[in-house]
Amino acid sequence: MDIKRLLAGGLIASALVVAGCSPDGKIENKQQDKSDVAVDKGLMNVEIKVPASFYEGEDIDAIIASAKEDKEYKEVKKNSDGSVTYIMSRKQHTALMIKKKESTASNVKEIEEDSETPSVQKIEYNNNFSEFTVVVDKEEFENSFDSTAVFSIGFIGMLYQVFDGTAEEDMKVTVKMKDAKNGKVFDETIYPDALDEIGEEK
Template sequence: MKKVAMGMLIVTLLLAGCSSSDSSGKADAKKEEKEEKVVKKGLLNVEVTLPAEFLEDQDVDQMIKDAKEDGVKEVKKNDDGSITYVMSKAEHKKMMKDMQKSLKETLEDTKNDEAFQSIEDIKVNNDFSRFTVVVTDKESYENSFDAFASITVGMTGMMYHLFDGKDADKIKVTVAVEDKAGELIKEAVYPDALDDLQKDLEAETDSETTEQ
């Protein structure tokens, strides 16, 4: 479940960051043309590599095709199963700006989703490393499936930092759940929380198998 969800978020965030067009004037066009010439010399390239573990069960060839169609300069599949996106610094800066917008829209949609009835607000700090999910009360939150929203928030934050060039092994995104009074209900740090969730699911599956 973890790997599939990650793959879906990778595609969603990448396309959100690359799909919007920018209508610039002649001055900007000349600037971009100049940057393109420098990029070909390898002076302004930005490389983003998605680890193979994030891509299992995904159609990698389709991801590469979609990325190229959406304007990514180069996408290559590495021998270890990872994918590397190569783009100019200008393209990367624009992509990250678009991803910030997309991430905030995702938080807003999650907050307003009727499926998550206990969630009243979702706050995020400036560098997208800490999210605070504000819920009605502890009982309403724990007696619902609203925890899945927290998982989505954590993984979305991880994907943002991955595309921002952070080392996958060093990414830490904190998701805190608080009630309206500001009392902490629980706090999880991703990706460690995903590993814990995976272990819990495996333990539950083993338990069900044993009972049968």
């Protein structure tokens, strides 16, 4: 599986923040985003302004053209500062959430069935993709590069949580590794903590 393609496909997804309604009917943002992604929630529309930094190394015009073809937004426009604004109805946003859940499950299934990750036998997960249990042939797993694909599961879970409106400080994805032979969990990785640890090592 092309991990780079998978993560690139979640670029716009990582900029979406789901809002909830307060008792007085006003829109209340669940997340105070630290990446300068501007999210404006109206009663009828959802507007997201994604900064140019999110598209570094990407063809913004191609991304916009693709978004327009999908007709998942009312409007997509590139701003003078290089940022991109996406405007959609709340109905369209709800539809995107449904698709995101389906695509997340599909991405996990792809890892599970990929011939390039033979040690992986089964991947179990909860409803909001915050916890995964990867059942593997432990000996084969530890003597292969299958951990690279498994590592991507953390990203998959985090992207879904961003879609789901999880606040940055509350974001947590736990990936447990279980030995298929004895049913015991032999390793556990927590995201995004694991990413911070990798950064410190570098």
